[in-house]
Amino acid sequence: MVKDRMGRPQSRESFQSMIAFCVSTSMHMAIGLTLAFMLVATQGNGSKTLRLSMTAEQSSQEIAPLEISVQPQPEILDTPLDPSLDLKIESTSVEVKAFLDSSRTGSEGTVRTSVVSPAVESAPGAIANESAKRAKSKSRASFFGAEADGNKFVFVIDSSGSMRGTRWQALCTELIRAIQSLSPDQEFFVISFDASAHPMFGTAPPKGEFLMATSKNVRRVQNWIRSIQHGRNTFPSSAVGMAMRLKPDAIFLLSDGEIADNTIENLEMWNQVLDDDGYSKTLVPIHTVLLHSQVGYATLERIAKENSGTFTPVRARP
Numbered sequence: 001m002v003k004d005r006m007g008r009p010q011s012r013e014s015f016q017s018m019i020a021f022c023v024s025t026s027m028h029m030a031i032g033l034t035l036a037f038m039l040v041a042t043q044g045n046g047s048k049t050l051r052l053s054m055t056a057e058q059s060s061q062e063i064a065p066l067e068i069s070v071q072p073q074p075e076i077l078d079t080p081l082d083p084s085l086d087l088k089i090e091s092t093s094v095e096v097k098a099f100l101d102s103s104r105t106g107s108e109g110t111v112r113t114s115v116v117s118p119a120v121e122s123a124p125g126a127i128a129n130e131s132a133k134r135a136k137s138k139s140r141a142s143f144f145g146a147e148a149d150g151n152k153f154v155f156v157i158d159s160s161g162s163m164r165g166t167r168w169q170a171l172c173t174e175l176i177r178a179i180q181s182l183s184p185d186q187e188f189f190v191i192s193f194d195a196s197a198h199p200m201f202g203t204a205p206p207k208g209e210f211l212m213a214t215s216k217n218v219r220r221v222q223n224w225i226r227s228i229q230h231g232r233n234t235f236p237s238s239a240v241g242m243a244m245r246l247k248p249d250a251i252f253l254l255s256d257g258e259i260a261d262n263t264i265e266n267l268e269m270w271n272q273v274l275d276d277d278g279y280s281k282t283l284v285p286i287h288t289v290l291l292h293s294q295v296g297y298a299t300l301e302r303i304a305k306e307n308s309g310t311f312t313p314v315r316a317r318p
Contacts, residue, residue: 139186143178143252146287146312150249151186152210156239158255158291159192161230166316167256167292172225178252179221182213189246190221193239194231200224205245234296235261244270244284253303254289258296264303271307282308292316 141153155178157171179188187210190200199208201224211217234257243251267286275281286307288300291314304311 139183141178141182141186141188141250141252143287144174144254144289144291144312144314146252146289146310148250148252148285148287148309152246152248153182153186153188154243154246154248154251155188155190156236156243156251156253157190157192158194158234158236158257159198159228159230160194160234160257161232162234162257162293163291164230168230170314171254171291172222175225176218176222179213179218184212187212189243189248190224191239191242192228193234193236195233195235196231197239197242198228199242204242210246210248234259235263237261237263237266240286241266241270248284250309251284251286252289253286253300254291255296255300256291256293259299259303264299264306267303267307285309287312289314 139149139151141148141150143155155175157175163171175190182188189208189210192198197204199205200221201208234255236253236255236259240251240253240263271283271286272280273283284307286303287309288304289312290297290300297313301311303309
């Protein structure tokens with residue numbers, strides 16, 4: 001006979017049932033805890049809740065559910081960052097489109113990142129140097145010291161009777177030198193004048209065209225100059241008008257005397273236009289040269305001044 005704590009008699013079957021209940025409860029709790037920890041190990045971060053409900057197989061008594069909460073652990077990198085790692089950004093401007101979480105902002109944001117590199121910091125200096133190089137290498141022609149920019153030039157030369165002798169020799173020498181000094185991308189045309197205009201090789205525009213300064217063309221010009229017959233009068237107007245029809249970048253006009261026609265008045269019509277603001281604008285700069293004379297000084301100076309050119313008086317050598 002088995003007695004309980006109060007000394008009351010208890011049957012053997014009741015005592016065995018109690019022992020079985022306790023063993024079953026312990027086994028269920030052990031299995032439940034094992035499953036809980038296995039579940040936590042197989043899941044990622046985040047809060048995990050495991051509910052265990054255990055009942056006695058041999059009893060109708062219920063056991064309260066057991067709740068286990070596992071808090072997420074911070075992610076730990078297996079390998080620390082290498083402090084010697086050096087990230088370099090080569091681009092100077094990066095524009096990144098950042099799409100923000102629509103559930104929070106409902107809009108699209110733009111992130112702009114600018115990185116100043118040595119190349120950018122030195123850009124103004126590089127641009128200035130490049131501009132200086134271009135200015136220095138700009139195409140140019142010179143004639144008796146007068147200089148003009150461009151690639152197409154017309155030489156309008158006086159072939160009147162007063163140009164005979166040393167003046168003509170000086171002109172021919174300088175003209176050939178000026179043509180030979182032209183670069184491969186530059187071209188020329190020559191027109192002589194007395195009472196009328198005489199284009200080189202006797203061919204007027206539009207059939208007469210600019211030539212490159214090749215050795216062959218230089219020899220042709222030399223032969224043509226030797227063939228020129230000096231005429232009467234100093235009338236450059238028709239020669240200047242012929243030069244304007246060629247639409248050059250600049251005109252060199254040379255004479256040794258007073259211009260006796262209406263060249264000044266014609267140039268006011270041919271070579272002057274009004275810009276958008278109503279101001280007078282020169283189409284082609286005209287650079288004048290007075291050769292070995294004082295006659296015609298004021299006229300040639302005026303032509304240069306009114307046509308955006310330079311005036312160069314050349315004295316005879318003693």
